[in-house]
Amino acid sequence: MSGHDAAVFEFIERVETHASIDTLLDDLLEVVSGFGFQHMIYTGLPAGDASIATLVKTNRFPEDWWSRYVEGDYARSDAVCQQVFDKIEPFVWSEVDAERAAMDGAARVAGEAAEHGLADGYVVPLFSRDEWLSVMSFGGPDKILLSPRERGAVNLMAVYASSTIERRQSRHPRRARLTGREREVLLWTAAGKSCWDISVILNVSEQTIRFHTAQIRAKLNASNITHAVVRAIQQGEITLGQLADSLGDMG
């Protein structure tokens, strides 16, 4: 057994012992760095018109890449993501079927991913505990070359890590709270400001604001921003008083 294999079996032995999901992910990324990976995500795949943002379980992709991916709804033109819907088996990103790689927008998604340090990767399709088609996907800055044994090793770690993550998350259901900045964006939106207006007010890019609004909708499980405002009041994320104040700013 190679040193590589030993590291994989040792990871599996300690996968249940981590104090938190974060330390588990640190450990996983450390072990898979030996295969050329630096980033990973564990997420359900969106069916129909749904956004992928609500389906993410753990995310260690570069933040600016992920905000672009969600905001641009890249899952729909991402050849890797689309191939998983058809063939539920693991593959290296750069081995994606040629005709899928040639589909509209696919080259742009792959090119932008490469600019964000995700030039190539390996995706492991999985069924979540509630039987939703999901993936654990690993990415890195260089071309990925994996032997069949190494593929088996990454598959095995993905299966163990995904199950541990889901069991932890179901024991401590994550009620995602809005961040201070998200609350601010929501209140400005409720006051009728556009993403561009808010970007000027908060002195950040419009893209960042779009990302925040996507996160807000995801966290509140809301279909649009009006719905999000209602849910935020229901869940105590914002108060009617705050809402009245922000509406007052319009005057």
Next chain:
Amino acid sequence: MIEAHVVTIRNKHLYEREFEEFLRRRHEYYAVTNRWVPISDDGLELDPFDTPQATYMLGIMGDRVVTSARLMPTSLPNLVSEEFPHMCENIGLPQREDWADWTRTYVLPEYRGVGSTGILGQMFCAVMEYCVEEGISHVGGVLQQYLLKRWLDMGWNVIPAGLPRILSGDWCLVAYIEVNEMALESGRAHASVPGPLLVRRGEQLPFIESAPRRLAGAAL
């Protein structure tokens, strides 16, 4: 909910119809429809491990056998020892009477629901229940990678015997589950199984010759 009837050489005569029905349905699916195994003359699917030492569990709903399992001590020839010993590079090939080889778990296609509360989860619980009662310490064998996730999702500790490999187009591996009361409880909670599923009729055959069974009401 299924009833999981324990069938061995000792009480097989009580289950002749059920046993044949199940082998026939498996044969139709594996051999005739999918050509995964050779078509047999009698229309039943049997392999070299259908021996007098095998223990079967027939998952019965109404009057139909909808799922099954077959267990064999790893101290005897079994599917892993005869065909996949090279897939045990992590822990070596198990050869112990209290480590059981688990094969033949299959759900009739028309009974395949979606979700953890389906027939497959019930059969998993029945196998764990049997293993706890019989003093088996580990149960497992060769399985598809996606089923490993189902075992782990039951809250079970699973030891990978080796790395996954592609067998007939599917990622498969050899792995063994640790048997204990906690695993039975967490499995039942996940699969929404309220209590025991095993049914024992007629004379029983202990899985481990030397070990006393932990059967409720069988103190003598």
